[in-house]
Amino acid sequence: MTVLHEAYLYRDIADFVDTASTFVEEGTFAGEAVLVAVSARQIEALRPALTTDHGVTFVNMGSMGRNPGRIISIWRRFVAGRHAEGRGCRGIGEPIWAGRTAAELIECQRHEVLLNAAFPSGPPWRLLCPYDMATLPISVLDEALRSHPVIGSDGARSHSDGYDPDLERLGPWLPPAPREADELSFTARNLRSVRDVVARHARRAGLAGDRVPDLCLATHEVALNSVRHGGGWGVLRIWREGADLICEISDRGTITDPLVGRSAPEPGKPGGRGLWLANELCGLVRLRSREGNTVVRLHMSA
Amino acid sequence: VQPGNTVHTHGVIYFLSIIVGHNLTPVRLAPKQPDDALYNVGHIGLVVTAEREYDELVQPLLAEGERSGEKLIVFGSTALPISRSMLLNSRVPGTGMLRELRHEVNVAWREGYHGVRVVANMHQLGVLPLTAPELLTFELRLDQAVTQLGATMVCAYQSHLFTPKTVAVAMCAHPHGMGINRSDIGFRIWSDGENCWNMAGAIDVDNAATFHMALSSAALGNQRIRLRFTDLRFIDLTGLQTLVDLAGEFPEMILTLEGAPHSFRRWWRMLGYEEMCPQVAVVP
Numbered sequence: 001m002t003v004l005h006e007a008y009l010y011r012d013i014a015d016f017v018d019t020a021s022t023f024v025e026e027g028t029f030a031g032e033a034v035l036v037a038v039s040a041r042q043i044e045a046l047r048p049a050l051t052t053d054h055g056v057t058f059v060n061m062g063s064m065g066r067n068p069g070r071i072i073s074i075w076r077r078f079v080a081g082r083h084a085e086g087r088g089c090r091g092i093g094e095p096i097w098a099g100r101t102a103a104e105l106i107e108c109q110r111h112e113v114l115l116n117a118a119f120p121s122g123p124p125w126r127l128l129c130p131y132d133m134a135t136l137p138i139s140v141l142d143e144a145l146r147s148h149p150v151i152g153s154d155g156a157r158s159h160s161d162g163y164d165p166d167l168e169r170l171g172p173w174l175p176p177a178p179r180e181a182d183e184l185s186f187t188a189r190n191l192r193s194v195r196d197v198v199a200r201h202a203r204r205a206g207l208a209g210d211r212v213p214d215l216c217l218a219t220h221e222v223a224l225n226s227v228r229h230g231g232g233w234g235v236l237r238i239w240r241e242g243a244d245l246i247c248e249i250s251d252r253g254t255i256t257d258p259l260v261g262r263s264a265p266e267p268g269k270p271g272g273r274g275l276w277l278a279n280e281l282c283g284l285v286r287l288r289s290r291e292g293n294t295v296v297r298l299h300m301s302a
Numbered sequence: 303v304q305p306g307n308t309v310h311t312h313g314v315i316y317f318l319s320i321i322v323g324h325n326l327t328p329v330r331l332a333p334k335q336p337d338d339a340l341y342n343v344g345h346i347g348l349v350v351t352a353e354r355e356y357d358e359l360v361q362p363l364l365a366e367g368e369r370s371g372e373k374l375i376v377f378g379s380t381a382l383p384i385s386r387s388m389l390l391n392s393r394v395p396g397t398g399m400l401r402e403l404r405h406e407v408n409v410a411w412r413e414g415y416h417g418v419r420v421v422a423n424m425h426q427l428g429v430l431p432l433t434a435p436e437l438l439t440f441e442l443r444l445d446q447a448v449t450q451l452g453a454t455m456v457c458a459y460q461s462h463l464f465t466p467k468t469v470a471v472a473m474c475a476h477p478h479g480m481g482i483n484r485s486d487i488g489f490r491i492w493s494d495g496e497n498c499w500n501m502a503g504a505i506d507v508d509n510a511a512t513f514h515m516a517l518s519s520a521a522l523g524n525q526r527i528r529l530r531f532t533d534l535r536f537i538d539l540t541g542l543q544t545l546v547d548l549a550g551e552f553p554e555m556i557l558t559l560e561g562a563p564h565s566f567r568r569w570w571r572m573l574g575y576e577e578m579c580p581q582v583a584v585v586p
Binding site: 188191192195209210213214216217220221224264265267268270273274277280 | 488504506507508536538539540543546550563564565568569572573574575577578
């Protein structure tokens with residue numbers, strides 16, 4: 001593990017600013033590049049507290065990391081880029097905030113566990129994940145202790161005794177699709193029908209702008225994976241859940257790499273881009289796979 | 303009727319007569335299009351199931367042309383009665399047809415005809431031995447010539463003489479298709495002047511190889527190509543990769559993708575193709 005993945009449980013915005021600014025400045029003084037991915041409000045509070053923001057990049061986690069399945073590929077690109085320049089780096093990323101839906105929260109927690117395995121080689125770097133103790137439920141904070149090997153609070157850091165990077169404890173399987181979901185079996189011969197059904201539902205759900213073509217492309221690519229790697233066929237189920245339109249593709253394939261779709265592909269290199277693109281385009285992607293059964297759910301909000 | 307549409311046999315005679323006749327009423331067809339748009343469609347692919355159907359469909363087209371003072375040219379043979387204004391070119395020029403077509407049209411203009419309409423019974427032109435890629439290349443060249451000459455041309459494919467796949471590939475290179483094209487490829491590409499091509503339909507993993515074939519053929523020997531998406535209904539990652547591959551195969555060529563939807567342009571950037579293919583300009 002080359003990422004030193006630590007959670008920091010902060011009491012309020014002042015505590016966040018104090019810890020985050022110290023963390024950032026340790027890095028900048030050492031000549032490291034720093035990426036800070038937190039909410040717009042936190043960026044606004046942190047920026048003036050820094051002696052210098054030279055070498056610091058701020059991104060709004062609320063938009064960039066709305067789908068937590070996108071975040072690892074961003075860290076991977078950042079770290080690889082800095083290492084290619086021969087420069088050290090560190091980051092602050094807050095993927096979990098109050099107001100996340102239940103589905104988003106589970107995927108965020110899975111993301112936190114997966115981060116521990118996402119950097120198996122390369123120079124070490126530090127990633128600090130702030131958790132807001134004032135607004136997050138205790139169960140979420142407990143899970144932070146399990147998904148991070150190092151924990152900080154009140155200015156102190158220590159190894160987490162509860163650290164357990166086992167993905168299975170976090171929603172091993174998805175709840176079944178509702179009975180009213182529209183269903184379509186597909187093979188290579190009717191991928192066009194898959195797109196047609198998705199487009200029809202997306203328009204009916206009021207998806208605006210590029211969200212209709214985005215969801216059609218994402219679903220098509222995931223369905224194509226079923227055709228190619230999932231036994232030649234699959235099933236599309238589609239339904240609405242709150243503000244989300246959900247497209248589920250299931251097949252008889254097995255995905256063994258839990259980090260699939262969390263790396264930006266090399267431009268021009270064919271293959272291996274479908275799930276990554278789905279993560280980039282959709283509001284949330286949920287993937288579960290066990291022997292002979294893979295389910296991918298794509299969420300897009302209206 | 304928009305380029306790229308397939309009109310099935312039902313009602314085809316009516317369609318033929320209005321699309322090529324001088325007495326057409328544009329409002330009935332496409333209220334928002336100028337008259338020119340209707341005449342410029344030029345190249346029509348027709349799929350028929352038998353010789354008899356061919357004669358039945360082509361006869362009113364020729365009669366309409368004759369009434370309009372156009373020269374009628376039939377490549378191949380026909381059982382139809384030969385009229386005064388009809389030239390029967392039975393030399394079966396095969397792929398030399400382009401030269402023949404230019405010659406016949408130029409002669410027709412010199413003879414003072416108002417227009418030229420050409421019907422080709424394709425299996426009689428020696429195209430049967432052509433592979434699907436060769437036929438596609440041939441049809442694209444033909445489409446370019448028909449556009450440049452301002453002629454109307456109907457390429458008739460008898461479905462029992464060609465494989466469905468061959469017919470489908472050939473039909474890709476016609477802005478309009480009529481008849482039952484059982485294995486429709488899903489997109490059409492047609493010329494819009496020199497080095498400019500229009501494209502309508504969907505590109506995906508199923509037809510990306512044919513799309514690549516068509517683009518390679520269009521690109522051959524050109525320093526600059528414009529591909530205009532007139533109605534891009536869908537493109538998947540394989541389709542996008544096809545454009546990247548084309549840019550790689552013709553590194554000296556400047557490729558402009560025009561009319562690309564916003565989503566397309568976003569995906570193009572997202573996939574890193576903007577940096578990877580600087581010679582490809584993607585514009586709205």
